[in-house]
Amino acid sequence: MKLTLNIWRQANQQAQGAMRTYELDGVSEDMSFLEMLDHLNEQLNEKGEDPVAFDHDCREGICGMCSLMINGQAHGPEVTTTCQLHMRSFKDGDTITIEPWRADPFPVLKDLVVDRSAFDRIIQSGGYISVNTGSAPEANNLPVAKEKADRAFDVATCIGCGACVAACPNGSASLFLGAKITHLGELPQGQPERWTRVVDMVAQHDHEGFGGCTNIGECTAACPKEIPLDVISQLNKDLRTAMRHGL
Numbered sequence: 001m002k003l004t005l006n007i008w009r010q011a012n013q014q015a016q017g018a019m020r021t022y023e024l025d026g027v028s029e030d031m032s033f034l035e036m037l038d039h040l041n042e043q044l045n046e047k048g049e050d051p052v053a054f055d056h057d058c059r060e061g062i063c064g065m066c067s068l069m070i071n072g073q074a075h076g077p078e079v080t081t082t083c084q085l086h087m088r089s090f091k092d093g094d095t096i097t098i099e100p101w102r103a104d105p106f107p108v109l110k111d112l113v114v115d116r117s118a119f120d121r122i123i124q125s126g127g128y129i130s131v132n133t134g135s136a137p138e139a140n141n142l143p144v145a146k147e148k149a150d151r152a153f154d155v156a157t158c159i160g161c162g163a164c165v166a167a168c169p170n171g172s173a174s175l176f177l178g179a180k181i182t183h184l185g186e187l188p189q190g191q192p193e194r195w196t197r198v199v200d201m202v203a204q205h206d207h208e209g210f211g212g213c214t215n216i217g218e219c220t221a222a223c224p225k226e227i228p229l230d231v232i233s234q235l236n237k238d239l240r241t242a243m244r245h246g247l
Helices: 033-046 117-126 146-155 163-167 174-185 194-207 218-222 230-244
Strands: 003-009 018-024 095-099 108-110
Touching: 018 033, 117 174, 117 194, 146 174, 163 174, 163 218, 174 194, 174 218, 174 230, 194 230
Parallel strands: 003 095
Antiparallel strands: 003 018
C-alpha cells in the first residue's frame, strides 16, 4: 500500500508549526496506524531526518495516550482509539492528514504530542473519594444496586483521551467531566463529597479554558469508549443541586 501523509510538524511549544507531506510505500493493511507511523519514522531516521513525535503507551486501547486527529476525525474513521485503528480502514493511494488535538487547553508540545495535563488537574480538583486508611472493608458492607453498579462501571471506562474535546466545536470537556462525576455519584462511597466535588471540578474545567456544552453530540460520537451523552445531563443536575445547597 502506498500513501501520501500530510502531517503536522512543530519543533516545540513556542515554534510555529506547519503541515509536511511524506510519501510512504510498503504499508501493510495489517499494520496498526501507529505501526504505520513507526514505518515512516524508520525511513526518516535512515535519511537523517527528525522522526515524527507522537504519543503512545499501551497500544491496547486502554490508556488514551495515542490521540490523533485523522482526516478531520478524532482517532480516525473507526470508533476506536488510534492505536487500535488498522490500515485496512484505508486504501492504496489514499492521502491521510494527521494532526494533534486542536484545543487551547491542550497545547502542542512537539509534532503530534499535546499536553493533556489539564485533565489531570480536573481529576485532582475533586475526582476522588476520601476514605479512612486501613484494611479493605468487606465487599458486601456497602451494597450497591445492580443498575447503579452497571452505570458506574460503564462510565468508568472513560480513558481521558480527549477525543470529546477535539471533536466538540466548542472545545468542551463536558463528556469527560460528566463521566467522572457520574461514576462517583452512582456509588455510596462517592456521596459524602458529591456536591463539593462537582462544584470544584466544574470550576477547574472552566479555569483550564474548556468551552461550554451546547449539546451538539459530536463528543459521544467520537468517544472510543462510547460514553453516553446523558452523563452531561447528570453533571448539570448535580451542579444545580450543589448550587441549591449554597456551595
